[in-house]
Amino acid sequence: MSNHVLNQPILYTQKLTAFYGDFQALFGIEFHLNIGETVAIIGSNGAGKTTFLRSITGLLCNEPSSVKFSGQPIGASSPDEIVKLGIAMVPEGRQLFPSLSVEENLRMGSLSGRSGQWDLRNIYELFPVLKERRHHGSMDLSGGQQQMVAIGRALMANPSILLCDEISLGLAPIIIKDIYRALPAICSEGVTVVVVEQDIRQAMAVSDRVYCFQEGRISLEGRPDELTTEAITHAYFGLEDAVS
Amino acid sequence: MSWIDAILQGTLLGGQYALYAAGLSLIFGVMRLVNIAHGDLIILGAYIALVCVEMLGLHPLLSMIIVCPTMFAIGYWMQKLVLNKTLGNDILPPLLVTFGLSIILQNVLMEVFSADSQRLQSGVLDTASLQLTDELTIGWLPLICFVTAVIVIASLQFLFYRTTMGMVFRATSDKAEIVQLMGVKKDRVFALAMGIALAVVGIASVFMAMRTNFDPSVGPGRLLYAFEAVIIGGLGNIWGTLLGGIIIGVSQAIGAQINPGWQQLAGHLAFLLILIFRPNGLFPRTKD
Ligand SMILES: Nc1ncnc2c1ncn2[C@@H]1O[C@H](COP(=O)(O)OP(=O)(O)O)[C@@H](O)[C@H]1O
Ligand SMILES: [Mg+2]
Numbered sequence: 001m002s003n004h005v006l007n008q009p010i011l012y013t014q015k016l017t018a019f020y021g022d023f024q025a026l027f028g029i030e031f032h033l034n035i036g037e038t039v040a041i042i043g044s045n046g047a048g049k050t051t052f053l054r055s056i057t058g059l060l061c062n063e064p065s066s067v068k069f070s071g072q073p074i075g076a077s078s079p080d081e082i083v084k085l086g087i088a089m090v091p092e093g094r095q096l097f098p099s100l101s102v103e104e105n106l107r108m109g110s111l112s113g114r115s116g117q118w119d120l121r122n123i124y125e126l127f128p129v130l131k132e133r134r135h136h137g138s139m140d141l142s143g144g145q146q147q148m149v150a151i152g153r154a155l156m157a158n159p160s161i162l163l164c165d166e167i168s169l170g171l172a173p174i175i176i177k178d179i180y181r182a183l184p185a186i187c188s189e190g191v192t193v194v195v196v197e198q199d200i201r202q203a204m205a206v207s208d209r210v211y212c213f214q215e216g217r218i219s220l221e222g223r224p225d226e227l228t229t230e231a232i233t234h235a236y237f238g239l240e241d242a243v244s
Numbered sequence: 245m246s247w248i249d250a251i252l253q254g255t256l257l258g259g260q261y262a263l264y265a266a267g268l269s270l271i272f273g274v275m276r277l278v279n280i281a282h283g284d285l286i287i288l289g290a291y292i293a294l295v296c297v298e299m300l301g302l303h304p305l306l307s308m309i310i311v312c313p314t315m316f317a318i319g320y321w322m323q324k325l326v327l328n329k330t331l332g333n334d335i336l337p338p339l340l341v342t343f344g345l346s347i348i349l350q351n352v353l354m355e356v357f358s359a360d361s362q363r364l365q366s367g368v369l370d371t372a373s374l375q376l377t378d379e380l381t382i383g384w385l386p387l388i389c390f391v392t393a394v395i396v397i398a399s400l401q402f403l404f405y406r407t408t409m410g411m412v413f414r415a416t417s418d419k420a421e422i423v424q425l426m427g428v429k430k431d432r433v434f435a436l437a438m439g440i441a442l443a444v445v446g447i448a449s450v451f452m453a454m455r456t457n458f459d460p461s462v463g464p465g466r467l468l469y470a471f472e473a474v475i476i477g478g479l480g481n482i483w484g485t486l487l488g489g490i491i492i493g494v495s496q497a498i499g500a501q502i503n504p505g506w507q508q509l510a511g512h513l514a515f516l517l518i519l520i521f522r523p524n525g526l527f528p529r530t531k532d
Contacts (some may be wrong), residue, residue: 057425079424088425095422104411111412112427157427233457 007111009079010035010192011056011087011161016066016075018051018216027216033161038183040192040203043213044236047198050092052213053163055087058082069161080207082113088159092166092196094150096138103134109156116158117189122154144175147213151182155191163185168202176187200232213240246501249380254497256382258473258490259390260455263448264466265473265485266396267441272403273480274413274437275331275420280342283467284349285442288460289315289449290364291357297364304364304454305388312446313488319442323435331434353460364453389451396444397486403440404482413437417480472515480527487526491518 012032019023033039033060041049045103054060055075056067062075074082088109096105108163124131127148133141138149147167154162168176176199183206187193197203203210204224212220220227220235268282271514279285289311296307328347330337372384404410416423416433423430450468469492476491477484492511499510518526 059421059424078429080427080429083425083427091422091425096421097422099414100411104415107408107411108415108423108426111408119356153426154300 008035009033011060011069011112013056014065015175016052016055016062018048018060018062020051025216026055029218031211033192033194036187036190036192037208038187038195038206040207041194041196041213042198042200042203042232043211043219043234045062045198046215047213048118049213050165051216053089053165053194053196055220056082057087058161074093075094080112083157083159084114086114086156086158086160087163088112088157088166089163090150090154090160090165092169094146096146096153098137098139100138101135102130102138102141102149104133106130106152106156107136109153112157114158114180118155118158122148122155123155126155126185127152142180146172147171147175147179149183150240151179159191161192161194164193166196166198168197168199200236212236247437247498249520250497252380252382252499252524253386253493255490256386256390256493257497258457258486258493259386259393260448261469261473261492262393262397262486262489263389263444263451265489266393266400266482267444267448267476268467268470269474269477269482269485270400270437270441271481272474273482274417274529275434276335276417277327277338278335278342279337281345281349281463282342282445282470283465284353284463285315285445285448286452286466287316287353287458287460287463288318288349288444289442290453291353292364292446293364293453294357294362298341299531303368304450305369307364308447308450311450312443313335315442316439316450319445320439322442323438324431327438328431328434339397351462352368352462357460359459361459362453363457364450366454367507368455385454389455392447392451392488393486395423396447397482398443401482409436439495442526451493469511472511475525476515476518478527481525481527484525 009032013029016026016029029052041052051060057063058077058079058081062074066075068074069087070087074085097108100108103120106120125146129145130148130152133145140148151164151167167179167227180202183193194205195203205222207224210222210227211218212226212232215238216236220231264286268279271277271279292314293304293307295309296302296310297304326341327338330341332354366385369385373381374384374387404413412423412428412433418431420430421432472492473485474490475488477486477488491514495514496507496511499506
C-alpha cells in the first residue's frame with residue numbers, strides 16, 4: 001500500500017463501453033486512478049476486467065474521450081502510442097514470446113523508448129532468479145518465473161501506470177507471495193498500479209482502493225477498510241446468488 | 245564422373261532455388277502469409293533489372309544496386325497499403341489477394357514488355373568457367389550465385405537471431421498483438437519484413453535473368469520451386485531453406501542425367517517423397 005497518493009486523477013474513463021461484435025462486454029464504466037495509488041479490480045470470471053484493461057491499453061478501440069490520461073483523450077489511440085505515453089500492461093496469461101530468451105523478452109519491453117529507473121540491472125535486482133536464467137528460452141521457466149518476466153517486461157517500458165491482469169492465476173500461494181513482494185518496490189518508484197485479482201483477500205491486502213466488476217458494470221467501489229464482507233459478496237456474485 | 249558432375253551442378257543450381265525461397269520463408273516466418281505472387285515478383289524484379297541494363301548500360305550484377313532498393317520499396321508499400329489489410333485470423337483473404345496480385349502482375353508485365361522471351365547478357369560471365377579436374381568444370385556464374393545464396397542466408401540468419409530488428413520479427417511471429425503493447429507498430433514490422441524479403445527477391449531475379457530466359461508467364465514455376473525448398477527445409481528454418489534448394493537442384497540434375505526429360509519431374513518427386521516421410525520438412529522449427 002502506498003503512502004504517497006496524490007488526490008489527482010492521472011487516468012479516468014467516462015461512459016466507457018466495449019463490444020465483441022454484437023455482444024456488449026462493458027456498460028458505461030466510470031473509473032479513475034490517482035497518482036501513486038494501487039487500485040485492485042475484483043470480479044468473477046467474465047465480469048469484464050480483462051476487457052476493461054484491453055480498452056485502456058488500446059487493444060480495443062473506443063471513443064477518443066472515453067479514456068483520458070493526464071487530461072489527454074486516448075480512447076482511440078493505438079496500443080503502441082499508449083505504451084509510449086506511459087501505460088504498460090502485464091497481460092492475462094503472461095503472453096511471453098516463446099521464441100525469445102528471458103533477456104530478449106525483457107528487452108522487448110524497452111522498445112517503447114521511455115527512459116526511467118527501470119533497466120535490465122534493476123529488473124534482475126528485483127527478480128534475481130531471472131538473471132541466472134536470462135539466456136534460457138522463456139518457456140523453460142516455471143510459471144512463477146514466467147510471471148516475473150511478464151512483470152519485468154512491462155516495467156522495462158518505465159510506465160507511470162502499470163496494469164496487471166491476474167498475475168497470481170495458476171500459481172502456488174508461496175510463489176504468489178514472492179511476486180506480490182515486488183509490488184512495494186514498484187510503487188516506491190512512483191508507479192501507479194492496477195491489479196486485477198480474483199483473490200479478494202489478496203486484492204484487499206495490497207490496494208488503496210477497490211473496484212468490483214459485475215457483468216460489465218462497476219458494482220462497488222471503495223477503500224478496503226470501508227467495505228463489509230457482505231457488500232463485497234453481493235457486488236461480486238450479484239443479486240441472483242443472494243436470492244438463491 | 246558424370247554423376248559427381250550432376251551433383252555438383254545440382255548443388256550450385258540449389259543456390260538459385262534457395263534465393264527464390266529465402267524471401268518466401270521470411271514472410272511466412274514473420275506473418276504467416278503465403279505469398280502466391282512471390283514468383284511473379286521475381287519476374288517483376290527481372291524486368292526492372294532489364295530496364296536498368298538497357299537504359300543505364302549497367303552490368304546485370306551491378307543492376308542489383310537499383311533493383312534491390314526498388315524491390316524493397318515495392319514490398320514495403322505493397323504490404324502497408326494492401327496486404328496488411330488482409331491479415332487476420334482467417335488465412336483465406338491473404339491467399340486470395342496475393343493470387344489476384346499474381347494475375348495482375350502477369351498481365352501488366354505482358355502489356356508493358358510483351359510476351360517475348362528475354363535474357364540478361366552478362367558478357368564473359370555467360371561462359372566463363374573454372375576447371376576443377378580434367379572432367380569437372382563449374383561455371384563462374386552458378387558459383388557466384390551459390391556463394392551469394394549462402395551469404396544471403398547467413399545474413400538473414402544473423403538478422404533474425406542477432407539483431408534487435410530480428411528479435412522484433414521473432415516476437416511478432418510469436419504474438420503480433422502483444423508486440424504492440426511493447427510500443428511496436430506491427431503493420432510497420434510486416435512492411436519491413438516484406439521489404440527485406442523483396443530485396444532478396446531482387447537478387448534472385450537478377451541471377452535468374454542472367455541464367456535463363458524469362459517472360460511474364462514463368463512466375464508460378466519459380467513460386468513452385470520456392471515453395472518446395474521452403475517446405476523441404478522446414479517452415480521457418482532459414483538454413484533449411486538452403487538445404488531444400490540444394491535437394492531440389494541435385495534431384496533435378498540427377499533426373500536429367502538419367503533422362504533429359506526428367507529434370508523437372510525428379511525435383512517434384514524428391515519433394516513428394518520428403519513430404520511423405522517428413523511431412524513437416526527436414527528441420528521443422530521446434531519452438532512453437
Ligand atoms: N474475444 C472475445 N470475443 C467475444 N467475447 C469475448 C471475448 N473476450 C471476452 N469476451 C466476453 O466478454 C465478457 C468479459 O470477458 P473478460 O473481460 O475476459 O472477463 P474477465 O477478465 O473479468 O474474466 C465475457 O462474457 C466474455 O465471454
Ligand atoms: Mg480476465
